[in-house]
Amino acid sequence: MSRLQTTLLPPLLAVLFAALLCSIALLISGDNPGAALAVMVTQLGAGTTAVDVINTGAVYYIAGLAVAVGFKMKLFNIGVEGQFRIAACVAAIVGGLLPLPPVLHVIVILLTGMLVGMLWALVPALLRAYRGVSEVISTIMLNAVATGVIAWLISPAAFGFVQGNNISTPPIAPTGHFPGIDLGPSGTIFGMVFVAALLGVGYWFLLGRTRFGFELTASGESPTAATAGGVEARRMVLIAMLMSGAVAGLIGLPEVLGREHAYTLVAPQGYGFTGIAIALLGRNHPAGIAVGALLWAFLDKSALALDNIGVPREIVLIMQGVIVLSVVVAYEIVRRYAMAAEQRRVAAELRAQQQPVAEGAAT
Amino acid sequence: MAAALLAGALVMTGCARDTGAAGGGGSAGGEACATGTAPSGGAAAAPTSAAATKPDASSLKVGVAYDIGGRGDQSFNDSAYAGIEKAVADFGLAEANVKELTAAPNEPEDAAATRLRQLAADGYNPIIAVGFKYATPLAKVAAELPNTQFAIVDDNSIDLPNVTSLVFAEEQGSFLVGVAAALKSKACHIGFVGGVDVPLIQKFEAGYTQGAKAVAPNIKIESKYITPAGDFTGFQDPQKGNVVATGELDAGADVIYHAAGASGAGVFSAVKAKSTPDSPKYAIGVDSDQYLTADPAVRDVIITSMLKRVDVAVYDFIGAVASNNLGALPKIFDLKVDGVGYSTTGGQVDDIVAQLDAYKNAIINGSITVQSTK
Numbered sequence: 001m002s003r004l005q006t007t008l009l010p011p012l013l014a015v016l017f018a019a020l021l022c023s024i025a026l027l028i029s030g031d032n033p034g035a036a037l038a039v040m041v042t043q044l045g046a047g048t049t050a051v052d053v054i055n056t057g058a059v060y061y062i063a064g065l066a067v068a069v070g071f072k073m074k075l076f077n078i079g080v081e082g083q084f085r086i087a088a089c090v091a092a093i094v095g096g097l098l099p100l101p102p103v104l105h106v107i108v109i110l111l112t113g114m115l116v117g118m119l120w121a122l123v124p125a126l127l128r129a130y131r132g133v134s135e136v137i138s139t140i141m142l143n144a145v146a147t148g149v150i151a152w153l154i155s156p157a158a159f160g161f162v163q164g165n166n167i168s169t170p171p172i173a174p175t176g177h178f179p180g181i182d183l184g185p186s187g188t189i190f191g192m193v194f195v196a197a198l199l200g201v202g203y204w205f206l207l208g209r210t211r212f213g214f215e216l217t218a219s220g221e222s223p224t225a226a227t228a229g230g231v232e233a234r235r236m237v238l239i240a241m242l243m244s245g246a247v248a249g250l251i252g253l254p255e256v257l258g259r260e261h262a263y264t265l266v267a268p269q270g271y272g273f274t275g276i277a278i279a280l281l282g283r284n285h286p287a288g289i290a291v292g293a294l295l296w297a298f299l300d301k302s303a304l305a306l307d308n309i310g311v312p313r314e315i316v317l318i319m320q321g322v323i324v325l326s327v328v329v330a331y332e333i334v335r336r337y338a339m340a341a342e343q344r345r346v347a348a349e350l351r352a353q354q355q356p357v358a359e360g361a362a363t
Numbered sequence: 364m365a366a367a368l369l370a371g372a373l374v375m376t377g378c379a380r381d382t383g384a385a386g387g388g389g390s391a392g393g394e395a396c397a398t399g400t401a402p403s404g405g406a407a408a409a410p411t412s413a414a415a416t417k418p419d420a421s422s423l424k425v426g427v428a429y430d431i432g433g434r435g436d437q438s439f440n441d442s443a444y445a446g447i448e449k450a451v452a453d454f455g456l457a458e459a460n461v462k463e464l465t466a467a468p469n470e471p472e473d474a475a476a477t478r479l480r481q482l483a484a485d486g487y488n489p490i491i492a493v494g495f496k497y498a499t500p501l502a503k504v505a506a507e508l509p510n511t512q513f514a515i516v517d518d519n520s521i522d523l524p525n526v527t528s529l530v531f532a533e534e535q536g537s538f539l540v541g542v543a544a545a546l547k548s549k550a551c552h553i554g555f556v557g558g559v560d561v562p563l564i565q566k567f568e569a570g571y572t573q574g575a576k577a578v579a580p581n582i583k584i585e586s587k588y589i590t591p592a593g594d595f596t597g598f599q600d601p602q603k604g605n606v607v608a609t610g611e612l613d614a615g616a617d618v619i620y621h622a623a624g625a626s627g628a629g630v631f632s633a634v635k636a637k638s639t640p641d642s643p644k645y646a647i648g649v650d651s652d653q654y655l656t657a658d659p660a661v662r663d664v665i666i667t668s669m670l671k672r673v674d675v676a677v678y679d680f681i682g683a684v685a686s687n688n689l690g691a692l693p694k695i696f697d698l699k700v701d702g703v704g705y706s707t708t709g710g711q712v713d714d715i716v717a718q719l720d721a722y723k724n725a726i727i728n729g730s731i732t733v734q735s736t737k
Contacts, residue, residue: 047480052473059471151560151591164520165495165563167592185507187473259472265561265592266496268471304474307464308481 006338010330011281011291017330018322022315031311040298043305048187053297055189058196059254060293063275065203066247068284070135072207073220073240079124079139080248081272082146087117088252089150089169092263093159095256096170105176110195110253117249118242120146125241129234135241143272154265161262168264178257192254199247200286216240248272277324283331296320401542401578401718402725418685420454425461425681426487428478430494431595433465437656438598438624438649439673440465443493443516445651446677453678454685462487466496468595476500483511489684491677492516495563501526512689514680516673517563519695527689529676531696533563534570534735535726536669536703537620540647541574542722543667543705544618545582546715547645552583554611556604556630558623559597560588566735567622567649567669573733577722585611589626597626604629612637612644620647620669627653631661638664645711652706666711670704672696699727 023033044050063080070077077083091113100108120142127133153169154160160167181189207213219226219236227233251271256263278296282288299320303313427447429440444463450456462485464478475497482490483504489512492501498518505513505526512525519528544553555571557564568586575582587607590597597603604626608619612633621630631646631653638644648657648668657665676696683689696702705712705719712719725731 046484047477048473049477052477055473056471147594148591151593154592162562164498164518165561166498166518166520167562255471260499264499267593269469269593301474301477303467304477304481307478308485313467 006334007283007288010334011288011327013330013334014323014327015295017326018319021322022319025318026311026315029312035309036306036311036315039305039309039311040302043302046305048185049301049305051183051187051189053294053301054193055187055254055258055297056300057290057294057297058190058193059251059271060274060278060296061196061290062199062247062251062254063271064278064282064289064293065199065275065286066244066251066272067275067279068282068289069203069207069240069247070244071220071279071284073216073236075128075220075237075240075244076136077121077124077139077241077244077248078136078276079121079142079272080244080251080275081270082139082143083117083120083245083248084251084272085267085269086120086146086150087113087249088256088267089153089263090116091249091253092169092172092256093153095172095176096262097159099173100175102175105173106178106257109172109176109257110250113249113253114246115249118246121241121245121248125238125245128241129237150263154263166265168260168262170262172256172261176257177261178254180258188258190254190258192250192258195250196254199250200290204286248275251275277320280324281327295323401721402730416686418454418682418688420450420456420681420685423456423460423489423681423685424485424487425450425456426482426485426490427461427463428475428482428490428492428497429463429465430496431466431468432599432625434463436625437651437653439516439671440493442651442671442673443491443677444674446674446681449674449678450681454682456681456685466494472500476504479504479513480507483508488512489514489680491680493673512684514677516676527680527683527692528694529673529680529692529696531671531673531676531702532698532733532735533566533622533669533671533703534573534733535698536671536705537567537570537622538574538577538726538731538733539698539705539719539723540620540667540669541571541576542578542719543574543712543715544571544620544645544647545575545578546718547666547712548582548616548618549642550615550617551579551581552585552615552617554585554608554614554616554619555587556607556611556619556621556623556626557586557588557597558604558621558626559590559592559595561592564588564622565737567620569735569737570733571620572737574722577731583615585614585616587611589623598624600626601629601632605633608633608646609637617642618645618647618666620649622649622669624650628658628661631657631664634664635661648706652708654706654708662709665709667709668706670706672702672704675700675702698723 026033026036066080067077091109094112095109124135124138127138128135152158154167156162159169161170178191180191215231216236219231219233223233278289278292281292299316303316307313433440434444447461451458462482479490479501492515495518497515498520501513501515502521505523509525514527514529516529519530553575555568557568572584575584589603589607604623608630611619619630619634621627634644634646645666646664648665650671653668654662654665679692683692693700726733
């Protein structure tokens with residue numbers, strides 16, 4: 001099998017398997033899988049759904065990249081959730097309070113988000129690098145701390161601003177809005193979608209084409225070997241964790257800069273955890289993560305369309321769960337199959353080479 | 364009367380007594396906090412929600428977008444549905460012409476907007492959005508669809524001709540149950556458990572505190588929220604509700620009022636567990652008459668509930684749309700229109716109804732103004 005096949009086959013198999021399993025679940029619950037599938041496809045033409053898939057896909061893509069940077073170094077940054085939320089909140093406050101000229105305003109908000117995300121990841125990074133504290137534990141705990149700090153930041157006693165029963169950070173002036181592509185009734189594509197794409201290119205170049213990327217991956221694969229090769233693993237832990245936090249700091253900003261123009265009480269949560277699933281799905285590869293992010297966003301929006309025709313939307317959760325699990329299994333199966341095929345091929349070639357020799361010996 | 368007051372004074376310990384006009388305290392003894400300052404007032408104003416002729420809603424298709432939890436939350440989504448049911452019974456609204464969709468937890472704004480657009484695209488008009496989280500998406504969708512009537516529960520920030528706000532004076536209803544708590548407390552020490560520390564729930568606390576202090580100015584009030592703003596699990600976590608309520612009971616409070624949605628079940632079980640025949644503890648429910656909806660095992664500790672009549676608001680809205688008379692809807696559903704109130708099921712506040720109604724009338728006629736913030 002070619003390399004392309006071994007990369008593309010497993011996720012395809014996983015999606016098909018998930019679809020099959022969900023069809024069975026739908027049949028058991030008395031719903032029509034065909035109708036469900038039809039609605040999932042036709043929803044893309046309704047309202048702003050197609051644009052929403054792209055916008056949410058961009059958010060998920062950044063989240064996937066943030067997690068993947070850590071994965072490359074074998075770091076499990078579960079704190080992406082807390083890092084992104086506190087970064088979005090502080091960036092929105094800074095953006096709302098500072099009167100700045102256009103362009104610069106947006107840049108300041110973006111940089112603030114990255115800086116805050118990085119700072120929120122700094123404590124687990126230092127603890128991991130110098131004290132060996134598991135980043136899984138420390139980042140999870142900081143997620144809870146972030147919730148408390150955000151609650152204070154958006155309270156009217158601090159920077160909050162009551163609108164009816166909702167609270168939000170001070171609204172960002174139009175100079176701080178990231179312009180998008182207005183498609184009229186089909187919605188507006190966030191300008192941040194392109195920033196997300198650029199981020200993917202940067203990720204690919206930095207990790208795949210630079211010495212730094214090689215050192216990072218090497219330290220992740222084998223810290224001892226990397227150390228022997230002159231790479232300081234401790235420094236790599238710090239850098240990987242901080243990079244992960246900085247990217248995480250951007251996750252909330254497509255919505256803050258492109259739609260809400262503030263961080264509110266009802267701001268969405270859970271993108272950090274979704275990012276973990278998407279990084280797994282995409283095998284930490286920038287293109288794979290992009291496909292995973294779009295698929296995930298598409299399934300999320302499908303939940304609304306399914307709900308609308310009376311199919312339980314929980315079917316989408318089942319599907320997402322099955323996809324992640326089966327993609328892991330499918331990669332393993334395909335890997336073993338490819339390895340066996342490789343062995344057979346090599347064995348056959350060896351036999352073919354030995355044959356003439358054997359014949360020569362017989363004569 | 365004098366004997367009753369004397370008896371009241373004898374059991375009272377630790378409470379500074381506001382020796383104002385005598386009027387309350389005329390019921391059974393044991394009201395350690397009562398200071399007898401219930402205002403005197405006339406009969407309650409008649410509710411104005413009932414229209415003269417019944418509107419005909421048989422041609423309406425009503426869409427409902429619920430907040431997280433949806434039907435079965437024993438809280439305000441269910442209350443909204445009760446309004447729909449009543450409209451089906453009274454206005455000839457066809458059950459098949461009602462469509463309900465429910466929000467998912469932590470969803471982004473575009474999901475809420477899509478839900479509203481789906482209902483509109485399927486021809487539902489009017490559409491009722493339950494919960495203030497719909498405010499921003501509704502403002503967007505309602506502007507796109509000027510020919511569809513919308514209503515939103517718990518928000519009045521949208522200024523569009525086709526959006527009706529259904530908001531409530533939660534602080535007024537909470538004031539009355541605060542009065543009840545102070546009258547029923549033997550320790551002169553009561554508690555409040557809020558679900559999530561947000562402005563909406565702070566209104567409940569503010570009203571409750573003012574009501575209790577109107578009865579007993581020096582009453583001790585424990586006040587805790589289950590989760591901080593932004594973490595909405597505080598409305599769905601009975602275990603945490605139990606822990607918080609137990610903490611307040613241990614601190615000495617003997618009447619606990621909750622505004623914590625489904626977490627309230629934990630508050631009730633905590634009160635039930637700490638209640639003994641010698642020192643009874645009481646709980647006060649919220650939104651609907653929880654004596655009727657809570658677990659039967661804990662019902663006997665629920666003395667009353669603060670009623671937030673989302674059902675009345677939804678019912679009135681459908682009626683107003685059917686009779687094309689949206690202007691007649693109250694700007695705010697308060698005590699005057701029975702948009703908020705208290706329940707008496709179980710008979711445990713029957714002895715103080717006279718005082719509660721006196722306060723109620725004082726609020727309605729404006730001699731008491733209840734603040735919505737602390």
